[in-house]
Amino acid sequence: MYRYDEFDETLVKERVAQFRGQIARRLNGELTEEEFKPLRLMNGLYLQIHAYMLRVAIPYGTFNAKQMRMLAHIGRKYDKDYGHFTTRQNIQFNWIKLEDTADILEDLATVEMHAIQTSGNCIRNTTADPYAGAAVDEFEDPRIWAEVIRQWSSFHPEFSFLPRKFKIAVTGAPNDRAAVRVHDIGLTIKKNAAGETGFEVMIGGGQGRSPFIAKTISEFVPRDNLLSYLEAILRVYNMLGRRDNKYKARIKILVHEVGIEEIRRLVEAEWENLKGETSVDLPAEERDRIAAYFRAPSFETLADTDTGYEARRFEDRDFRHWVRSNVVAHRQPGYAIVNISLKPTGGIPGDISGDQMDAVADIADAYALDSEIRATLQQNLVLPHVKLSDLPAVYDKLAAAGLATGNIGLAGDIIACPGLDYCNLANARAIPIAQQISDRFADLNRQYDIGNLEIKISGCINACGHHHVGHIGILGVDRKGEEHYQLTLGGRADDAAAIGEITGPGFSADGIIDAVDNVVETYLSLRQDPAERFIDTLERVGHTPFKENLYGPKAA
Amino acid sequence: MSLKAITANRLIDGIAVWLTPAGRWSESVYDARVAEDADSLTAMEAIAADATKACTVVDALPIDVKLEDGLPVPTKNKERIRALGPTVRLDLGKQADRLGKAA
Numbered sequence: 282m283y284r285y286d287e288f289d290e291t292l293v294k295e296r297v298a299q300f301r302g303q304i305a306r307r308l309n310g311e312l313t314e315e316e317f318k319p320l321r322l323m324n325g326l327y328l329q330i331h332a333y334m335l336r337v338a339i340p341y342g343t344f345n346a347k348q349m350r351m352l353a354h355i356g357r358k359y360d361k362d363y364g365h366f367t368t369r370q371n372i373q374f375n376w377i378k379l380e381d382t383a384d385i386l387e388d389l390a391t392v393e394m395h396a397i398q399t400s401g402n403c404i405r406n407t408t409a410d411p412y413a414g415a416a417v418d419e420f421e422d423p424r425i426w427a428e429v430i431r432q433w434s435s436f437h438p439e440f441s442f443l444p445r446k447f448k449i450a451v452t453g454a455p456n457d458r459a460a461v462r463v464h465d466i467g468l469t470i471k472k473n474a475a476g477e478t479g480f481e482v483m484i485g486g487g488q489g490r491s492p493f494i495a496k497t498i499s500e501f502v503p504r505d506n507l508l509s510y511l512e513a514i515l516r517v518y519n520m521l522g523r524r525d526n527k528y529k530a531r532i533k534i535l536v537h538e539v540g541i542e543e544i545r546r547l548v549e550a551e552w553e554n555l556k557g558e559t560s561v562d563l564p565a566e567e568r569d570r571i572a573a574y575f576r577a578p579s580f581e582t583l584a585d586t587d588t589g590y591e592a593r594r595f596e597d598r599d600f601r602h603w604v605r606s607n608v609v610a611h612r613q614p615g616y617a618i619v620n621i622s623l624k625p626t627g628g629i630p631g632d633i634s635g636d637q638m639d640a641v642a643d644i645a646d647a648y649a650l651d652s653e654i655r656a657t658l659q660q661n662l663v664l665p666h667v668k669l670s671d672l673p674a675v676y677d678k679l680a681a682a683g684l685a686t687g688n689i690g691l692a693g694d695i696i697a698c699p700g701l702d703y704c705n706l707a708n709a710r711a712i713p714i715a716q717q718i719s720d721r722f723a724d725l726n727r728q729y730d731i732g733n734l735e736i737k738i739s740g741c742i743n744a745c746g747h748h749h750v751g752h753i754g755i756l757g758v759d760r761k762g763e764e765h766y767q768l769t770l771g772g773r774a775d776d777a778a779a780i781g782e783i784t785g786p787g788f789s790a791d792g793i794i795d796a797v798d799n800v801v802e803t804y805l806s807l808r809q810d811p812a813e814r815f816i817d818t819l820e821r822v823g824h825t826p827f828k829e830n831l832y833g834p835k836a837a
Numbered sequence: 838m839s840l841k842a843i844t845a846n847r848l849i850d851g852i853a854v855w856l857t858p859a860g861r862w863s864e865s866v867y868d869a870r871v872a873e874d875a876d877s878l879t880a881m882e883a884i885a886a887d888a889t890k891a892c893t894v895v896d897a898l899p900i901d902v903k904l905e906d907g908l909p910v911p912t913k914n915k916e917r918i919r920a921l922g923p924t925v926r927l928d929l930g931k932q933a934d935r936l937g938k939a940a
Contacts, residue, residue, distance in 0.1 A: 308849065310892045328896065330919050331930055332851035361929055376929070378850035629925055701915055702923040709914075712925045762913060 282343060282653060283428050283574040285393045292436070293390045296397060300324045301383035308380070323403070323441075325396025326382055329705050333377040336399040337389060339656050341409035341427035341451070342370030344394075346642035346652035351392040353638035359385050364638065366623060366631040368696055368747055369448075370408050370656040371399060375703055397435065402443045404434035404515075408450045410458045411657040414577060415618050415665040417610050421470045421478060423451040423459070425572045426507065429563060432571075433508050440515050444522030445530035447515070448487075455776065460658055462486045462495045462778035463750055465532045466514060471501065479503045484514060484544070485536030488744035492780045493533040496541040498548060504568075506552075509560040513552035517544065578650035578666055583615020587670040600676055602725060603687035608672065617669055619649075621662040621679060622686040622694060626723045627716050630697045631660030640682035648675050658747075658774075659696055661689065692722040692734045692801070696747050700740025700757060701764075707740035709757025709764040710790075714738050717794045722801075731801060733814045735773070750774035752816045753797055754781040766793040770800065770827060771819050782824060785832050796831060803830045842869035842902045842909050843881045844916065845894035853919045853931075854894060855909075860884050862894060864931060866920040867908045872899075 285293070300320070307317040321327075325336040337352070352372055356364050359381045360374040367373055377385065389395055398405055407430045409423040410416065430449055434440065440447070450464040461467025467483040479501045486495025502510045518532045521539070536544055556562070563571075594601045609618040621641065623631050633641075641662060645652045650666035657663060667675055679685040688694045695718060698704065700711030715738050722728055737751030741758075748754035754769035765787045772781030788796050801815075803826060808818045819827070843856040844866075854862040855869035863869070872878035878899060885897035900916045902909040911917045922930015 308892060310890075314848075314889075314895045328846055328851055330915065331853060331922065332846075380849050701918060702925050707915075710924060712923075716925065759914070764914065 282345060282651060283340070283424075283571070289393070290390075293393075293395050293397070296324070296395065297383060297386045297390055300386060304379060304383055319401065321379075321382075322400040323398065324382070324386065325399035326377070326379070327400065327705075329375065329703055330701075331376065331703065333379055333382070334703070335374045335377045335382065335385060335396055336367070337372050337374070337394060337396050338399050338406045339370050339372060339394075340431050341407055341413070341424050342411050342656040343409075343413075343424060344654055344656070346645040346649075346654065348392045348394055349638050349642040349645065349654055351388060351394065353635040353642070355385055355388060356635045356638065362635045363632055365629075365699065366633065366656050366660045366662070368658050368660060368698070368745060369406060370411070370658060371406060372656070373699075375699075400446075401441075402445050402447075403441050404430075404437065404443075404447045404449065407431055407434070408448070408459055408464075408658065410452045410454055411655040411663045412458060412609065412618055412665065413453065413655075414575065415611050415613075415616075416454050416458075417612050418456050419454045419612065420472075421453040422572075422575050423453040423468075423470060425568075425575050426468065426470070426480075426504075427451050428571050428574070429508065429568070430511070433511070433561060440519065443515070443519055444524045445527065447518075447532070449511075457774075457776040457778070458658075460747075460750065460774035460778070462776075463488055463492075463747075463774055464495065466511065467495050468507075470504075473501045477503060480507055482510065482514075485533040485541070486778075487531055487533040488747060488749045489531070490528060490742040490744075491531075491534060491537075492744070492749040493537060494778050494780065495533075496536060498541060498545050505565070506556060506560075506562055509555040509562045510548075510552055512561055513548045513555050516551050516555075517547045521547075577613075578653075580613045580616065580650070580666070581668070583613075583668065583670075585614045587615065587668070590669045590672050593673040599687070600673065602729065603676055603685055604672065606687040606691060606729070607689045611666070613666070615669055617667050617672060619664040619667045619672070619675060620657075620689040621664065621684050622688055623661050623684075624688060624694050624719065625683060625686045626693060627720045629712050630695055630715050637682050637684060640678065640684065644675055644678050659689075659694060661694070687725060688728055690733050690735070691728040692731055692736060693719050693725075693728055694735070695719060696735075696737040696751070698739050698746035700738075700746075704740060704745075706743055707757070708742075708759040709740050709766070711738040711740035711746055711755075711757055714755060714757070714766065714790065714793060718797055721794055721798055730811065731805065731815070732811065733816070734801070736797065737772070747774065748772070749780050750778065751781060752819070753800055755793060755797075758787065760787075764790050766790065768793065768796055768800075768831075770824060771816070773816055784824070784828055799830055800827055803827050838873070838875060838878070839912075840902050840904065840909070841872040841878050841881075841899045842866065842911075843885045843897055844869075844900050844919065845885060845888070845897035848892050848895050856881055856885060856888075856897075862888065864934075866902075866911060869902065869909045871902060871904070871909050
């Protein structure tokens with residue numbers, strides 16, 4: 282894992298002291314709310330429905346047991362003993378007091394954490410594949426480059442007041458688990474014909490009220506030139522992005538209106554000016570210095586399997602099911618990737634109590650190499666490096682903490698934004714819909730039979746619940762004071778990324794649960810065999826049979 | 838004009854509050870002063886503006902309310918949730934305090 286150097290440490294400490302002063306000036310009236318709001322947002326502090334909300338950055342979703350314990354401490358001391366993992370690999374606390382915020386940031390700084398650039402029109406937390414460094418299909422660890430981007434983009438003076446927020450995602454594997462095609466910039470590490478490492482660079486993806494799949498602006502940017510190329514993109518966006526209308530200010534709108542060819546021409550021209558001796562591109566020794574932080578942990582030489590683990594899998598059905606859905610093959614023989622579902626049946630997606638945070642920290646300390654933990658885009662957690670022989674103990678301890686739900690990638694693994702229960706922007710509640718769907722599909726055997734199914738729910742068009750890229754997407758709207766829900770089908774955020782299509786008229790809060798059930802039953806009746814996933818059946822048969830079953834033959 | 842109350846967030850901790858007949862800010866919507874006409878609302882908005890200037894509250898704004906058993910209750914979903922707490926965590930927010938007091 283990356284460790285702060287003296288520059289990081291100084292920067293964060295200075296920022297905490299600066300914000301402490303700004304809070305004091307706000308409370309004594311020297312700063313108006315209009316003056317203070319952009320300052321607090323740059324420190325991750327929002328004013329929501331019930332109180333202030335603090336969003337804490339987890340760079341590329343990678344953290345450790347010590348940091349998790351600090352998050353538990355923050356929840357206990359300053360909030361209401363829980364936190365909420367988001368779809369951006371961050372964590373939010375919903376009941377924060379302004380007067381406590383500087384102390385919280387000071388506590389976070391003691392474990393190399395902060396809330397810098399978790400809001401505002403700047404480059405936000407760069408996200409990455411949660412299986413980085415562990416996945417079988419990985420080509421190169423994306424965290425090295427996410428960290429390079431973090432260092433380049435933190436407090437970047439030219440890009441602190443962009444037309445709108447800006448999100449970058451990196452993957453080092455062909456199977457995209459970082460949703461790179463729905464980010465402002467998506468990066469996929471690849472090799473060219475000469476065997477050199479570089480990036481496919483995609484721009485203009487995003488969700489919100491105008492969803493777009495990113496377009497490839499360059500098939501291959503040499504890794505040594507990544508930062509100058511990113512700088513060229515940001516510079517073109519900063520100059521041409523619209524500032525007159527916040528709904529048209531994201532780079533996706535610029536790419537859509539100007540066209541990818543013209544944007545490419547402008548970026549390439551800017552890039553020519555930025556390359557060379559004075560460029561921001563990293564010298565090889567600096568790149569290697571950062572890469573050294575992400576060297577593989579000290580794996581033991583182990584057999585491909587373990588007899589104790591195999592015996593437990595044979596004897597214990599619940600353990601076997603949990604392994605099937607939550608445990609993923611590791612690149613190192615004798616190890617596994619463990620997913621921890623934060624989606625118990627009927628629970629609130631992404632929520633975790635202080636005790637559960639401590640339990641995960643204890644488990645990571647005991648069984649995860651380097652005590653490493655990851656936060657995922659799906660609002661779950663990952664222990665990236667666990668010995669197969671330790672899986673029974675990990676499972677038992679997770680189960681004791683209420684964290685062993687075996688539903689990763691299944692109908693119960695629902696993404697939901699905080700919605701109207703917490704968020705000032707929301708038009709409808711998202712969490713109760715997730716809970717009711719989760720209850721409807723509570724039978725894990727039914728979930729296993731249905732197979733991979735991604736249900737994603739947003740409480741407003743800003744799409745924090747990623748509904749556009751859900752196999753089944755649900756968008757909450759306000760219709761004359763009543764909560765109403767639109768249904769979309771066919772979205773996906775993987776390497777075949779697509780935006781879902783609206784099925785037709787929306788549904789009431791009760792009706793949407795039946796509608797999801799209806800869609801699932803239609804799939805089960807149409808699939809060729811249990812191996813054909815929902816998304817594959819939908820692509821094979823089209824939307825018509827699903828619409829007919831939802832609305833009747835004429836509606837389709 | 839529909840009945841109105843003035844709500845805001847307390848600056849120091851962000852807690853949702855409502856302007857009372859005494860010109861103070863209460864954490865309970867049931868304590869809210871209700872404006873039945875434009876003049877009354879204008880007077881309440883002036884008090885809220887002073888409180889904003891004094892750094893007592895932020896984001897003060899009028900909301901629609903109705904009277905239930907003589908007590909003001911917000912008519913819109915969002916304001917109802919602000920007045921009670923998250924519908925998915927009845928142990929949190931103002932509803933929890935009330936349940937606690939009732940118990």
